Every structure is written in C-alpha cells, then in structure tokens.
Amino acid sequence: MTLRYVPMSDDEARRIRKGGPDAYGNAAERQISDGDGVPCRHCLQNVGAGEPYLIFALRPFSSLQPYAETGPVFMHAEECPAHAGEARPPILSSSVSYLLRGYGANERIVYGTGGVVPKEQLEERAAELLARSDVVSVHVRSAKNNCYQCRIELA
Known part of the structure; x- marks a missing residue:
C-alpha cells in the first residue's frame, strides 16, 4: 500500500x-x-x-x-513548492507522536479511528486506517496542540 x-x-x-x-x-x-x-x-x-x-x-x-x-x-510567506510524493514530509519527523484520524467520503470522522501514535508507527497506522472501506483519508495533527499537519491518502 x-x-x-x-x-x-x-x-x-x-x-x-x-x-x-x-x-x-x-x-x-x-x-x-x-x-x-x-x-x-x-x-x-x-x-x-x-x-x-x-x-x-x-x-x-x-x-x-x-x-x-x-x-x-x-x-x-514566500512562495514554496507544494509537497509532492510519497516520502514522509519533514514536518512529520519533528515530534515524538502525532494524532491520526480517519475520515469518510463525507469528510466526517469515522468513530474509533482517532488516536495518538509514535512517529515510528505513523505509516503503519495510516495504512491500517486506509485499508478500511469506510475511510478515504487520514488527517495528521499535532499530538500536543491538535494543529492540522496534512492529509494522507492512498497513492
């Protein structure tokens, strides 16, 4: 995946x-x-x-x-290129853990998918969530401040 x-x-x-x-x-x-x-x-x-x-x-x-x-x-503030690709972005390596949540096609949280995971398990947990038929994307948020980082989808 x-x-x-x-x-x-x-x-x-x-x-x-x-x-x-x-x-x-x-x-x-x-x-x-x-x-x-x-x-x-x-x-x-x-x-x-x-x-x-x-x-x-x-x-x-x-x-x-x-x-x-x-x-x-x-x-x-100045123009920068949008992240492209399948490699983990640098901003997802600076904290020890992240909050991941699965969202359905209706952009609503799929209950039971949210949780804090260590950064070493980020891809594994995102893949588990995206393997579910009711999850189309995973939002990554700061585990400390709940700030949105990015979305993960299947390539």
Whole structure:
C-alpha cells in the first residue's frame, strides 16, 4: 500500500499569500521564524530561522459541517513548492507522536479511528486506517496542540 501526503492546495496557498481571508475571514499574520516548530502546511517542511512565515486559520475540508475543524497553521510567506510524493514530509519527523484520524467520503470522522501514535508507527497506522472501506483519508495533527499537519491518502 502506497501512501500520499497531501498538503494544502496551491490555490489556497496563493490566495492566502496575496492577502485573501483565512477560514475566519482574517488576513494572515506575518512573523519571522526562530527556526523551531514552524511547519509549513504547503511544502511540508519547517520554516527556517530568519525566514518570514504566515499564521492563519485553515479549514482543510471542502464543506461547512460539524466535523470541519478549523485551526491555526503556518506557511512560508514566500512562495514554496507544494509537497509532492510519497516520502514522509519533514514536518512529520519533528515530534515524538502525532494524532491520526480517519475520515469518510463525507469528510466526517469515522468513530474509533482517532488516536495518538509514535512517529515510528505513523505509516503503519495510516495504512491500517486506509485499508478500511469506510475511510478515504487520514488527517495528521499535532499530538500536543491538535494543529492540522496534512492529509494522507492512498497513492
């Protein structure tokens, strides 16, 4: 089973960088990275020390419904290439564990799929969830702060 790590879309990244409103209708905040704990949700790499980044609210769902969680995320302020490929992105190696949840085709949590897993077991657990007929994607979130990292799908 081959996994694909899905970042926020190019269109959404471009819109936010051009000053478009975030999921709450606000403009992104611009900050300078200290190089620690600033994972970009577009390239799925960490923003380096001294580099500008944006903080904004992201809702990684296509529809408004009770399970469409929204939360704060970071992204390089300058253009960066979207993560592409099947290799684990760098931002999923910096913590000791991550929260994984399975979602159905209706973008709602599939109950019983959520749990914190050690980073060494991330791919194994994502593959287990995606092998289920009722799970079409897995969201990866910070185990400490619940911040959305990326989505995992079958390649």
